Amino acid sequence: MPDSLIAQIPPQELAERLDQGEPLQVLDVRAPEKVAAGHVALGSALDFRAMPNSKLLGLSSLDPVGLDRTRPVAVICNRGNSSKQSTAFLRERGYEAFSVTGGMAAWEQVYVARPLVPTPSLAHVVQLDRLGKGALSYILVSDGDALVVDPGRHLDRYDSALADLGATPVAVVDTHMHADYLSGARAAADRWQVPYFVHQDDAVSPYDGAPGRFAHQPLSDGDTIAFGRAALRAVHVPGHTLGSVALLADDGLALTGDFLFVRSIGRPDLGGQPDAWARLLWQSLERVRREWSGDLLVLPGHYANEEERRADRVVAARFDVIAATNQAARIQDQSAFLAWVAGHQVTPPEAYRTIKQANLGLLDVSDSDADVLESGPNQCAVR
Numbered sequence: 001m002p003d004s005l006i007a008q009i010p011p012q013e014l015a016e017r018l019d020q021g022e023p024l025q026v027l028d029v030r031a032p033e034k035v036a037a038g039h040v041a042l043g044s045a046l047d048f049r050a051m052p053n054s055k056l057l058g059l060s061s062l063d064p065v066g067l068d069r070t071r072p073v074a075v076i077c078n079r080g081n082s083s084k085q086s087t088a089f090l091r092e093r094g095y096e097a098f099s100v101t102g103g104m105a106a107w108e109q110v111y112v113a114r115p116l117v118p119t120p121s122l123a124h125v126v127q128l129d130r131l132g133k134g135a136l137s138y139i140l141v142s143d144g145d146a147l148v149v150d151p152g153r154h155l156d157r158y159d160s161a162l163a164d165l166g167a168t169p170v171a172v173v174d175t176h177m178h179a180d181y182l183s184g185a186r187a188a189a190d191r192w193q194v195p196y197f198v199h200q201d202d203a204v205s206p207y208d209g210a211p212g213r214f215a216h217q218p219l220s221d222g223d224t225i226a227f228g229r230a231a232l233r234a235v236h237v238p239g240h241t242l243g244s245v246a247l248l249a250d251d252g253l254a255l256t257g258d259f260l261f262v263r264s265i266g267r268p269d270l271g272g273q274p275d276a277w278a279r280l281l282w283q284s285l286e287r288v289r290r291e292w293s294g295d296l297l298v299l300p301g302h303y304a305n306e307e308e309r310r311a312d313r314v315v316a317a318r319f320d321v322i323a324a325t326n327q328a329a330r331i332q333d334q335s336a337f338l339a340w341v342a343g344h345q346v347t348p349p350e351a352y353r354t355i356k357q358a359n360l361g362l363l364d365v366s367d368s369d370a371d372v373l374e375s376g377p378n379q380c381a382v383r
């Protein structure tokens, strides 16, 4: 069958259907080690199976795959090529199969926008969920002015979300210098002609102190970024990086970046000084436990799995719930905390150093290199 006639499903449509809880089957036909490094894991009713394309095509019966013939199957591979073969193979055997257009490379570029309840000064609070990475960025709108926090590099997603909201971007912020994805903040500041805010301690390389090569406005503890009728207050919470900040809005929302997640905390070992940074992280946690009220809604920079979502699919939780249930943030004793962190350390992905250098403007990365560097879900949390 010619490739053009093979039934396909665009990754965005697959994401939206899984997100709505449709019991779709996803068959991943990549090599097992690639599947192990990260795969489609979305929705409450997802039925996920994996079998390499070469093995699948050699089967005389499809029984070992365990697919349900009465439900659609989305077949996914690396770039949407070999999945077409598997899809044709399944269709010839009576399955309603679809090849996921562009494969995992395209899946990792899908963003789903989820609106939250407005606050007194923010007419719109939108969480942009980059599913393949478990990475969350935000658009906050007040009186038509928008602040964009932790954008990924696919700026067209932000442009269309801003257009839908009828909002004009006035500033872009990184809560910290990212290691797991290429920040879109510098390019956004350029494209929108707006300031880029980042803490000064994250504007230098943590590896050798080399100053980053990019224009920015330093953001310090207690600074506010005013836009529309809103003012975001920066709280310096070092540990995951030296310059990590949380951003507070209306004393009701806390955008915590990679400092604090719903179920974990940002790993302190990415700068090569795990013990010193773990101590900083402890102090940051102590500080917010003293200063933040329990009803503050924490909006993190990442999640690891579906359990971190609320019923409305947003990844968020009240600070008092996190303080009571988060495996790291509920530890009340410094030495127990440090021991817990030390006991959960795994080697960071090699790409993280390169990504951080690129985010600092210290090296250039092509789009195809970026796809490879960013591939797989984030490993920013202590697990």
Ligand SMILES: [Fe+2]
Pocket: 178, 179, 180, 181, 258, 301, 302, 378, 380
């Ligand atoms: Fe991260």
